[in-house]
Amino acid sequence: MNAMRWPTEVASADELDLSHEYILYVEGVSVSFDGFKALNDLNLYVKAGELRCLIGANGAGKTTLMDVITGKTQPDGGNVFFGQNINLLARSEADIAQLGIGRKFQKPTVFEAHSVLDNLEMSLKANKGIWYNLFAKLSAVQRDKIDEVLSIIGLQQQRHMLAGALSHGQKQWLEIGMLLVSDPLLLLIDEPVAGMTGQETERTAELLTGLAGERTVIVVEHDMEFVRSIARTVTVLHQGSVLAQGTMDQVQSNRYVIEVYLGEEA
Known part of the structure; x- marks a missing residue:
């Protein structure tokens, strides 16, 4: 595919152009580490409101792709755009987070010595800067937002519980809630x-499918039964490129996926 001509910069996510339905454009992206191509001319397009699953063996490029989208890694070449007009490669990690792209890593990173409510409040205030975080009180609208998020993640009854006392699954939900308080448009x-x-897995499937629509959700996962339960579209990565894409049934019956990902002969 020929490279598109993109505008170079835009002021804020308020100007996000979704007129072509797609919220994420990754085109021709390559990343090399000491001669190893972690991403190899990768193309990925994700529609606004979609729940997309990314699968692939270790080393397929899933984490590197997320690193590029969130500004942690600069690619050797290619384009990454948020909507039609926001060039993510021209933005810092902090700027990208402010634009409405939230990322949750595999291991929960909640503040275990603080309550669930405190974790959500700190996440909300963190978007406003250090001075706000130290001195400002939450408005009624902000408290309503936290109540809404507690309902979404199913932790209303645990709001005053220390985060460290939550189950593993509940910590994962809390961390998702810590992203949701800032109203992200795209969740990784x-x-x-x-x-x-x-x-907990069933509840997480309900949570993520419920988030899609108003938000776009990209999930990296190895549990194929879980992927089948939530995904309409699955993208398979292999050696830094897209190997296949489609429904779970289409992907699992793809001869190339069977050969290289499932390790079987077609």
Whole structure:
């Protein structure tokens, strides 16, 4: 595909152009580390409101792709745009977070010595800067937002519990809530159900499918049954490129996926 001509900069997410339905454009992106191509001319397009699952063996490029989208890693070449008009490669990690792109890593990073409510309040205030965080009181609108998020993540009854006393699954939900208080447009979620019980996995599937629509959600996951339960579209990465894309049934029956990802002969 020929490279597109993109505008170079835009002021804020308020100007996000979603007129072509897509919220994320990753085109021709390559990343090399000491001669190893972590991403190899990768193209990925994600529609606004979509729940997309990324799968692939270790080293396929999933984490590197998220690093590029969030500004942690600069690619050797290619374009990454948020909507039609926001060039993410021209933005810092902090700027990208402010634009409405939130990322949740595999291991929960909650403040365990603080309550669930405190964790959400600190996350909300963190978007406003240090001075605000130290001295400002939350408005009624902000408190309503926290109450809404507590309802979404199912931790209303645990609001005053120390985060360290939560189950593993509840900590994962709290961290998702810590992203949600800032109203992100795009959520990048890394292996959300690793280590969860069956019941927690089911609840997480409900949570993520409920988030899609108003928000766009990209999930990296190794649990294929979980992927099947939530995904309409699955993208398979292999050696830094897109190997296949489609429904779970289409992907699992793809001869190339069977050969290289499932390790079987077609």
